[in-house]
Structures are given as C-alpha cells and as structure tokens.
Amino acid sequence: MAAAxxxxxxxxxxxxxxxALRLPVRELSAPARLYHKKVVDHYENPRNVGxxxxxxxxVGTGLVGAPACGDxxxxxxxxxxxxxxxxxxxxxxxxxxxxxxxxxxxxxxxxKTVEEALTxxxxxxxxxxxxxxxxxxxxxxxxxxxKAALADFxxxxxxxxxxxGKK
Amino acid sequence: MLLRTSWRLVxxxxxxxxxxxxxxxxxxxxxxxxxxxxxxxxPSDAATAPEAESVLRPLxxxxxxxxxxxxxxxxxxxxxLVNYYGNPHxxxxxxxxxxxxxxxxxxxxxxxxxxxxxxxxxxxxxxxxSNNIAIKELEAAIQPDTxxxxxxxVNNEIGVKQPIAEIGHICSSRKVYxxxxxxxxxxxxxxxxNDMKIDLMSISGHKIYGPKGVGAIYIRRRPRxxxxxxxxxxxxxxxxxxxxxxxxxxxxxxxxxxxxxQEMEYDHKRISKLAERLTRKIMKSLPDVVxxxxxxxxxxxxxxxxxxxxxGESLLMALKDxxxxxxxxxxxxxxxxxxxxxxxxxxxxxxxxxIRFGIGRFTTEEEVDxxxxxxxxxxxxxxxxxxxxxxVQDGIDLKSIKWTQH
Numbered sequence: 267m268a269a270a271x272x273x274x275x276x277x278x279x280x281x282x283x284x285x286a287l288r289l290p291v292r293e294l295s296a297p298a299r300l301y302h303k304k305v306v307d308h309y310e311n312p313r314n315v316g317x318x319x320x321x322x323x324x325v326g327t328g329l330v331g332a333p334a335c336g337d338x339x340x341x342x343x344x345x346x347x348x349x350x351x352x353x354x355x356x357x358x359x360x361x362x363x364x365x366x367x368x369x370x371x372x373x374x375x376x377x378k379t380v381e382e383a384l385t386x387x388x389x390x391x392x393x394x395x396x397x398x399x400x401x402x403x404x405x406x407x408x409x410x411x412x413k414a415a416l417a418d419f420x421x422x423x424x425x426x427x428x429x430x431g432k433k
Numbered sequence: 434m435l436l437r438t439s440w441r442l443v444x445x446x447x448x449x450x451x452x453x454x455x456x457x458x459x460x461x462x463x464x465x466x467x468x469x470x471x472x473x474x475x476p477s478d479a480a481t482a483p484e485a486e487s488v489l490r491p492l493x494x495x496x497x498x499x500x501x502x503x504x505x506x507x508x509x510x511x512x513x514l515v516n517y518y519g520n521p522h523x524x525x526x527x528x529x530x531x532x533x534x535x536x537x538x539x540x541x542x543x544x545x546x547x548x549x550x551x552x553x554x555x556x557x558x559x560x561x562x563s564n565n566i567a568i569k570e571l572e573a574a575i576q577p578d579t580x581x582x583x584x585x586x587v588n589n590e591i592g593v594k595q596p597i598a599e600i601g602h603i604c605s606s607r608k609v610y611x612x613x614x615x616x617x618x619x620x621x622x623x624x625x626x627n628d629m630k631i632d633l634m635s636i637s638g639h640k641i642y643g644p645k646g647v648g649a650i651y652i653r654r655r656p657r658x659x660x661x662x663x664x665x666x667x668x669x670x671x672x673x674x675x676x677x678x679x680x681x682x683x684x685x686x687x688x689x690x691x692x693x694x695q696e697m698e699y700d701h702k703r704i705s706k707l708a709e710r711l712t713r714k715i716m717k718s719l720p721d722v723v724x725x726x727x728x729x730x731x732x733x734x735x736x737x738x739x740x741x742x743x744x745g746e747s748l749l750m751a752l753k754d755x756x757x758x759x760x761x762x763x764x765x766x767x768x769x770x771x772x773x774x775x776x777x778x779x780x781x782x783x784x785x786x787x788i789r790f791g792i793g794r795f796t797t798e799e800e801v802d803x804x805x806x807x808x809x810x811x812x813x814x815x816x817x818x819x820x821x822x823x824x825v826q827d828g829i830d831l832k833s834i835k836w837t838q839h
Contacts, residue, residue, distance in 0.1 A: 301750050305750075306750060306753070309747070309750060309751060312818065315817070315818050317823065329820065329837075330837050331836065331837065332836035332837065333781070333782030333785070333821060333831065333836070334781035334782055334836070335781075335785075336744055336745075336770065336781075336782070336785035337744075338820055338821060338836070339820070340820035340823075357818055357819060357820040357823060358818060358819070358820065359742060359743070359744055359819045359820060359821045359822075360744050360747065361744055361745075361746035361747050361750070362746060362747050362750035364744075364747075365747055365818065410837075414837075
C-alpha cells in the first residue's frame with residue numbers, strides 16, 4: 267500500500283533528520299506522572315533484595331500485608347551483639363511504590379540501632395520517594411514491616427520458657 | 434518522476450512545525466518516529482521549535498482503551514474539517530446539503546455493518562451517551578412490568594463474548610427490551626441486529642479506529658422502541674438527540690465502520706494468530722500464569738493474564754516501553770481490584786496480578802514478540818523479589834497463612 271511505503275520513507279527521513287540535527291533523544295519513561303523516577307530507580311537498581319536465615323537468633327523477620335490486598339512485604343534485619351542492625355533484606359509483592367518503600371526501609375535501617383530503627387516514620391519514607399496521596403499506604407506498610415521485624419527480633423532475644431524453669 | 438520523488442522526500446523531512454501533516458500510525462517495532470511533543474494551536478517561530486525534546490514512544494498494546502485513527506478514516510474526514518464545513522441541518526444552501534449527504538452516507542455505513550436500517554441509527558457523542566439513552570428508556574416504558582436486559586457484547590477487560598443471539602431470542606419471546614453495549618464488538622465480530630433480536634445497541638467511534646467524541650445508538654423501528662431524549666433542543670436526529678450533528682466526526686465513524694466491514698475477516702484471522710502466539714510463548718516460558726475468561730467464547734484481541742505472585746502495577750512499571758493496562762482503564766484510579774475479575778470468581782491476589790494485552794489492526798508480530806520477551810524477563814525478575822514466590826518455592830501453602838490485614 268502506498269501509505270506504508272510513504273510511512274517507511276517518512277521514518278527513514280525522520281531518522282536522518284534526527285541524526286542531522288542531533289536532537290537530544292530520551293526514552294519516554296512511563297508513566298512519568300504516576301511513577302517518580304526515584305520509585306523506578308529502586309526497581310531497576312534494586313538494593314537489598316533477598317533473604318536472611320530466618321532461623322538464626324540474630325535475624326528478625328517481619329511479614330506484613332495480605333495477597334488479597336495486593337501488598338505483602340517481608341523485611342528481615344540482622345542485628346549484632348551490640349544491638350546494631352548490620353544487614354537488612356526485603357522481598358515485596360506489590361506495586362512500584364510498595365517495592366520502593368520497602369527497599370528504602372532496608373537502606374535506612376542499616377547502621378541504626380534497634381531503638382533508632384523504631385523512630386522511622388512512614389511520612390519520611392513517603393516524602394523521600396515523593397509518593398502521591400493514593401500511594402501513602404505503601405509507606406505505612408513499610409513502617410509496619412520494620413516494626414514487625416524488630417518485634418520478631420525482640421521475641422527471639424527473650425529467654426525461653428524452658429530456661430526460666432531450669433535450676 | 435525523480436524530481437517528484439525528491440520533492441516528496443524534502444516535504445517529508447521538513448519539520449512538522451512548518452508543515453503540519455497528519456502522521457499515519459507507524460507500524461513496526463519501537464515507533465522510532467521522532468516526536469516533537471504536542472503542537473500548540475498557534476504556529477510558533479521556527480527558531481523556538483528545535484527546543485522541544487524528542488522522545489521514543491512506547492509500543493501501544495492497549496487497544497481496548499482506545500484505538501488510533503485508521504489512515505483511511507482520516508482521509509475521509511479531512512475534507513469535512515477543511516472545506517465542506519456546512520451544518521448538516523442547514524436546508525437552504527449547498528454547504529448544508531453536502532454535509533447532510535455525508536451524514537446520511539455515514540449513517541448508511543454504520544447501519545450496514547450491523548444489518549440495520551439507516552433510519553434506526555442515531556448519532557451521539559459516544560457509547561456512554563448511547564447507554565444512558567437506552568437505560569433511560571426503562572423509565573419511559575409503558576407496561577408496568579417491563580424490564581430491560583442490558584448485556585455487553587464483548588467485555589472490555591477479559592474479552593469474553595456473551596451469547597447475544599440466545600439472549601436476544603429469550604428477550605423477544607418474553608417481550609422484554611434487549612440492549613447491548615457493543616463498543617468493543619462492532620466491526621470486530623459479525624453482528625446482525627435482526628438475527629440476534631437486538632432492540633438497542635451502543636456503538637463507540639474510538640474503539641473501532643474512528644475518531645473520539647462520536648458514537649451511535651441503534652434503536653429498533655419494528656417493533657418500535659421508544660426512548661426518551663437525554664438532551665433537548667432543536668429536535669435533530671428525529672428529536673432523540675438534539676444538537677448539531679458533527680459532520681467530520683460522523684463521516685469518520687461511517688468510514689471506520691465501512692473499513693471495519695471490509696477488514697473484519699482478515700483482521701480477525703491475523704489478530705487470532707498474534708494472540709495465540711503471545712499466549713503460547715508466555716505460557717511456555719512462565720509457570721503459574723492464568724488466562725482470565727472463557728477460552729472458548731472469547732474475542733482474541735483482548736488477552737487478560739494473571740501472573741501469580743507478581744503484582745500487576747509493578748509489572749506495568751517494569752514494562753515501561755509498552756503501553757498496557759491492568760484491569761479496566763475506568764477503575765485505574767481506585768485501589769480496588771477489577772470488578773470483572775471478582776465477578777468471574779478469580780482469587781483476589783490473582784486479580785491484583787492481572788495484565789490486559791490488547792492486539793489490534795496495527796499490531797505487528799515484532800511488537801508482540803518484543804512485549805512477550807520483556808514480559809517474561811520482568812515477571813521472572815519480579816518473582817525473584819516476591820515473598821509469595823519464595824514461600825511457594827519452599828513448599829508453603831499460601832492459603833494456610835494468617836495474613837496481618839485484609
């Protein structure tokens with residue numbers, strides 16, 4: 267069809283024109299209004315994705331959310347003898363904002379003590395990632411995940427019932 | 434001839450600002466047409482034009498949301514946007530007469546696509562307005578126990594075809610009006626309002642490669658179906674829809690219907706082949722993928738797949754150079770999973786994991802292959818990041834876990 271031929275010619279000349287004028291060409295990252303580039307960055311350059319040994323005494327595991335809600339976060343922290351978080355890992359089933367929120371959470375808890383990590387607020391996460399109002403619940407879930415991991419770690423540190431009864 | 438070819442080359446190469454031309458939808462991979470961004474209505478200085486940044490546009494795989502204009506439709510519309518601008522209701526001069534002739538020609542084109550009489554077609558602003566007119570008829574009905582059955586012909590989310598002919602026969606035997614929203618079906622599957630005993634039908638222009646802002650409603654004359662007008666005014670369109678009929682738009686709708694009638698069989702064959710290719714390739718390379726909707730009574734161009742353990746929106750973000758949809762475009766702003774998937778009994782977590790692939794008249798095999806390749810890569814990547822996938826790999830039954838919130 268003539269139109270297809272003309273289309274091909276137009277494409278070829280457009281390509282030539284592009285090279286001739288050397289216009290800056292950027293990939294249309296999408297959808298720019300819905301996903302902030304910081305959010306996309308956490309997916310494309312993931313930090314701390316993975317798992318720690320959940321049976322270890324020094325590892326706290328927080329699992330929050332529900333598949334039926336479309337958001338599940340697993341956040342694990344490894345704490346040394348001095349109570350400082352030396353490593354953190356996450357895995358998330360959720361939208362881009364949820365992945366970014368949990369990824370950022372693992373970045374922030376690293377190097378903090380258990381008490382300091384409790385002070386991380388969802389509003390800080392949301393501000394850092396420029397989350398729109400409709401995605402604020404993702405940052406809240408990330409805060410819950412941190413708290414759940416810390417609570418699990420504290421539970422593991424408590425002396426076992428059997429030991430209490432020992433003489 | 435050489436001069437003419439070189440002139441055409443020069444004309445094509447001239448910057449769009451100086452030579453505003455309509456671009457045909459470029460078929461082929463990774464639409465590398467240089468996009469200078471949306472043009473402003475006021476012609477700007479040529480010196481400022483190069484400032485506009487050029488971008489590569491994503492592939493378009495969302496034809497259920499809207500379709501590009503078929504170049505043949507644009508060709509049909511242009512004269513009515515430029516030269517033949519008369520009001521089709523003006524009875525006293527040639528401008529009105531020629532617009533009216535075009536309008537009636539378009540009406541005939543729409544009618545012949547669905548086996549109706551042209552007098553039964555009323556032009557509206559779209560399928561939504563047509564639906565409203567049809568439903569309002571319920572209140573205007575005379576018989577006290579009259580009911581109206583309204584069914585979508587082809588679902589826009591999962592592509593399922595409803596048994597319209599059977600429903601039509603049941604309705605006509607019970608003397609009940611039958612309305613169908615055929616926005617996704619017109620021009621794609623064969624429809625005949627008399628064979629299927631349809632009393633009212635909604636048609637949308639921009640779902641069949643026609644212009645946006647126009648549609649039609651089919652209203653049966655024998656036996657007469659009475660409807661109440663939504664907007665009152667000068668009594669145009671037999672008093673059922675007042676307002677000047679937009680000639681260029683209805684000419685576009687008519688042309689789109691005629692083109693659809695010609696291309697229906699070829700398009701259906703080609704789209705079926707591409708759809709089968711997409712589904713087969715994805716299902717072969719990825720485990721735990723569910724196709725939503727009845728596989729038998731299904732329009733092939735709308736494929737809705739659920740990728741277990743991966744959330745739909747994250748996959749859309751990952752597939753950033755393909756334009757896709759997760760669930761219906763109408764509900765994308767809400768946090769609710771698709772109501773259609775919930776209605777067919779899909780598990781809620783699978784509903785959050787669904788992606789709709791739309792294959793249309795201009796979708797190429799390379800576009801499908803590229804989409805499939807990227808989809809497989811990113812689903813695998815997202816599954817590596819998913820705690821649910823990890824639990825399943827460890828042999829844990831997800832249904833046995835007590836989740837923290839619901």
